[in-house]
Amino acid sequence: MQKDSLLPTGKGPRPPHPAQAQGGTRDGAAAGPWREPDPDAAISIRGLVKRYGTATAVDGLDLDIHRGEIFALLGPNGAGKTTTVEICEGFRRRDGGEVRVLGTDPAEASRRWKAQLGIVLQSGAGDSQLTCRELVRAEASYHADPRDPDEVLELVGLTEKADARGRLLSGGQRRRLDVALGIVGRPTLLFLDEPTTGFDPEARRQFWSLIRSLRDLGTTMLLTTHYLDEAEALADRVGVIAHGRLVEVAVPAALGGRGQAPAVVSWTEDGVRRTADTATPTAFVRELATRFPGEVPDLAVARPTLEDVYLRMIGHEQ
Amino acid sequence: MTTTTSRTDVVLPPLTRVYRSRASVELKEFFRQRESVVFTLLFPVILLGVFGAVLDYDIGAGVSFTQYFMAGIIAAGILGASLQNMAISIATERSDGTLKHLAGTPMPKSAYFIGKVVQVLAVTVLIIVVLLAVGGLAYGVPLPSGSDWVTFAWVAALGAAACTLLGIAVSSLARNGRSASAMVTPIALVLQFISGVFFQFSQVPTWMQTIASLFPLKWMAQGLRSVFLPDVLAAQEPAGSWELDRVALVLGLWCVAGLVLCVLTFRWQDR
Numbered sequence: 001m002q003k004d005s006l007l008p009t010g011k012g013p014r015p016p017h018p019a020q021a022q023g024g025t026r027d028g029a030a031a032g033p034w035r036e037p038d039p040d041a042a043i044s045i046r047g048l049v050k051r052y053g054t055a056t057a058v059d060g061l062d063l064d065i066h067r068g069e070i071f072a073l074l075g076p077n078g079a080g081k082t083t084t085v086e087i088c089e090g091f092r093r094r095d096g097g098e099v100r101v102l103g104t105d106p107a108e109a110s111r112r113w114k115a116q117l118g119i120v121l122q123s124g125a126g127d128s129q130l131t132c133r134e135l136v137r138a139e140a141s142y143h144a145d146p147r148d149p150d151e152v153l154e155l156v157g158l159t160e161k162a163d164a165r166g167r168l169l170s171g172g173q174r175r176r177l178d179v180a181l182g183i184v185g186r187p188t189l190l191f192l193d194e195p196t197t198g199f200d201p202e203a204r205r206q207f208w209s210l211i212r213s214l215r216d217l218g219t220t221m222l223l224t225t226h227y228l229d230e231a232e233a234l235a236d237r238v239g240v241i242a243h244g245r246l247v248e249v250a251v252p253a254a255l256g257g258r259g260q261a262p263a264v265v266s267w268t269e270d271g272v273r274r275t276a277d278t279a280t281p282t283a284f285v286r287e288l289a290t291r292f293p294g295e296v297p298d299l300a301v302a303r304p305t306l307e308d309v310y311l312r313m314i315g316h317e318q
Numbered sequence: 319m320t321t322t323t324s325r326t327d328v329v330l331p332p333l334t335r336v337y338r339s340r341a342s343v344e345l346k347e348f349f350r351q352r353e354s355v356v357f358t359l360l361f362p363v364i365l366l367g368v369f370g371a372v373l374d375y376d377i378g379a380g381v382s383f384t385q386y387f388m389a390g391i392i393a394a395g396i397l398g399a400s401l402q403n404m405a406i407s408i409a410t411e412r413s414d415g416t417l418k419h420l421a422g423t424p425m426p427k428s429a430y431f432i433g434k435v436v437q438v439l440a441v442t443v444l445i446i447v448v449l450l451a452v453g454g455l456a457y458g459v460p461l462p463s464g465s466d467w468v469t470f471a472w473v474a475a476l477g478a479a480a481c482t483l484l485g486i487a488v489s490s491l492a493r494n495g496r497s498a499s500a501m502v503t504p505i506a507l508v509l510q511f512i513s514g515v516f517f518q519f520s521q522v523p524t525w526m527q528t529i530a531s532l533f534p535l536k537w538m539a540q541g542l543r544s545v546f547l548p549d550v551l552a553a554q555e556p557a558g559s560w561e562l563d564r565v566a567l568v569l570g571l572w573c574v575a576g577l578v579l580c581v582l583t584f585r586w587q588d589r
Contacts, residue, residue: 112330114422115328125415126414127414128347141336144328181419
């Protein structure tokens with residue numbers, strides 16, 4: 001399965017990537033004309049390819065994430081979310097395509113470049129005998145101008161656990177500690193790979209308000225999640241990834257044509273449940289109202305939820 | 319496409335600050351973990367107590383086995399503080415994500431290893447001090463004197479360096495801390511039996527002596543015997559002398575081999 005989206009070779013001072021050295025140009029695997037990666041974007045990806053043996057995990061993915069936005073990457077397990085994110089973080093090497101993160105190729109990661117990132121890994125930050133405060137302080141020492149560790153603990157709601165050892169925290173507290181470690185260096189760009197897995201609903205709400213306050217401070221965030229309500233609540237834009245390709249990028253309210261999708265009006269008439277699809281639900285309901293003396297029994301107007309749209313998109317892809 | 323748009327005004331902290339921070343992290347990680355303190359620090363002391371009480375016989379020239387054992391148990395203590403400790407702790411940190419997390423921070427990679435070296439140094443010195451104190455106070459083992467201290471220092475330092483590097487290399491072979499422990503503990507135990515720690519080396523069959531001579535522990539113990547035993551007992555050694563030049567050579571070679579293995583095998587994340 002050779003569906004590489006490859007750059008022509010010899011594009012600049014950087015030596016050609018091994019996959020590019022095979023020669024050839026883009027074969028149109030990804031939609032749209034070829035564009036250079038946008039150096040001003042927080043993250044700019046063109047024709048990204050990653051293979052594991054014979055399996056292609058990422059298959060010609062294009063994506064731009066603007067500075068200051070929260071971008072949520074959605075997709076089923078194995079779709080290529082974590083692979084894409086870990087290539088952007090500099091943990092994995094790509095087999096083809098171009099990536100710029102804060103203007104730098106992650107394959108040439110330097111300490112200065114890493115100092116601008118905050119990374120919350122799916123696997124967390126590991127076990128420790130140190131207390132939360134000690135861990136955040138140690139992390140702060142890797143940066144020249146870190147946030148105040150106690151303020152960071154307060155921000156993630158771990159002030160009461162500041163003197164508890166990392167390994168004695170609950171799952172949700174651990175994850176908040178991971179986030180504390182990710183933000184203490186004042187990152188320009190924060191990666192959050194499934195940050196709320198294992199949270200109870202209340203902890204998730206608290207986490208959301210933390211993320212919003214970070215956005216207000218101007219932090220760009222790339223979030224991967226399985227929770228569609230989370231993407232809808234937090235993200236400025238959502239990207240759906242399936243089979244290593246980006247299926248669609250949109251604001252949550254418009255994903256999958258959600259904004260224009262027909263509404264479903266349902267009510268009960270003569271003891272029978274009735275439904276109707278309509279593009280003009282307001283007019284439909286006004287008309288409906290004239291047929292009943294008072295309230296329309298069991299009236300409901302629904303648009304497809306993000307989950308409906310998402311399941312249709314990945315179902316379609318599969 | 320160039321990377322000219324990346325920021326060049328990002329400031330990094332002074333290296334010394336990061337090194338100090340990592341050293342402090344590593345010391346806390348070790349001394350707060352009960353298993354590592356008991357296993358690495360207390361175990362050699364307990365063995366010294368048991369062997370000193372049970373095997374208090376004369377090995378010649380009026381020297382008790384306890385005095386002979388002092389050299390061996392210090393060598394075994396250094397092995398535990400360096401090779402076993404590094405293999406287990408680094409394998410654990412690799413499998414639980416600690417290393418991967420660190421690799422994603424601007425921490426210089428050297429700081430991680432500096433922290434580990436400080437940990438090994440602190441634990442090694444502490445083991446030696448406690449063993450010398452217990453041996454001297456409970457069993458009357460005399461402290462080294464004069465130039466023996468110099469030999470003591472370089473044998474311990476060179477042995478700890480070789481075993482630290484080997485431990486870092488071995489950590490890459492294990493899937494996690496538990497499998498590293500399962501792998502390295504029996505090997506260390508067998509080496510201790512055939513390298514002249516628990517028995518006099520001269521009583522070990524020749525073929526076992528040959529195997530033991532391939533590994534650093536035998537040479538550490540031999541070098542330390544030159545520190546703790548009167549020179550007349552050098553006649554009991556296989557070569558009839560302490561062979562200090564050999565000790566330096568073999569431990570030095572293991573340092574080089576260990577360093578090469580580390581560079582070739584070290585990984586910041588699980589495969």
